[in-house]
């Protein structure tokens with residue numbers, strides 16, 4: 001398992017999703033972003049994660065078109081994810097948001113479309129819209145983001161389609177064991193956002209010690225740990241050397257003991273918002 005950068009996990013509806021990809025949060029429209037996504041495609045990444053709220057869809061779309069051409073690959077070889085923002089949650093508004101995001105990216109379909117946050121009282125209607133998009137063949141897979149177990153339970157009471165993915169904050173200080181177990185039991189693939197804790201774990205002594213043992217860097221250790229824990233991961237970098245570094249994790253395996261050492265660093269510590277207390 002996880003021997004190659006382009007290895008995929010099969011979601012519960014049969015769609016293959018790369019285990020590894022690039023995220024583009026906090027990168028503005030423009031050449032830095034276009035280049036980052038193109039570097040990623042050039043170096044073998046096949047999965048790109050964006051969202052309407054990132055406000056950078058046009059550059060991501062440009063990079064996808066140019067990157068595919070330069071790498072000589074087709075749209076079907078890429079896996080593109082986007083997310084509906086909170087202000088668009090609702091049946092008609094979510095359908096409209098999907099079309100607008102597609103148009104901004106210049107694509108015909110997304111591989112994965114997610115509800116970005118579980119806004120109380122709004123996510124069920126939005127889910128119905130995602131089900132409509134899915135059943136009409138407009139999107140390959142649908143899922144959620146930042147859903148806790150109780151949100152998933154509530155959603156699934158009325159859902160016709162079980163989410164294929166739940167993308168949550170996940171790193172060595174926030175391992176979300178309960179969410180992961182629930183997702184495993186229901187065939188929902190867990191995906192990590194801010195896997196590197198936005199760069200805040202680079203000097204962690206235990207991670208540094210483990211990194212030295214394997215002749216790897218701390219980001220490489222964390223990203224390998226994600227995969228060995230069965231979690232899809234999408235680290236963000238705009239720098240070519242780091243884009244290469246982050247994906248150079250398919251030539252080693254962490255031992256069970258080292259996996260446990262990293263698992264035990266959990267402090268239930270979030271750097272992003274708590275999904276149960278969102279005011280946006």
Ligand SMILES: NC(=O)c1ccc[n+]([C@@H]2O[C@H](COP(=O)([O-])OP(=O)(O)OC[C@H]3O[C@@H](n4cnc5c(N)ncnc54)[C@H](OP(=O)(O)O)[C@@H]3O)[C@@H](O)[C@H]2O)c1
Pocket residue numbers: 022023024025026049050116145146167168192193194195196197198199202219234235236237238239242245246272
């Ligand atoms: N669903 C959600 O609510 C949600 C929320 C947040 C993020 N996300 C998604 O998850 C993706 C990843 O999360 P993130 O961007 O928040 O954080 P991240 O991937 O944990 O960390 C990104 C930060 O780490 C730095 N970095 C990357 N590789 C490095 C390396 N090898 N060595 C040293 N520093 C390195 C980057 O700087 P440089 O760019 O300068 O290299 C950047 O500052 C996002 O881009 C987005 O697509 C989703």
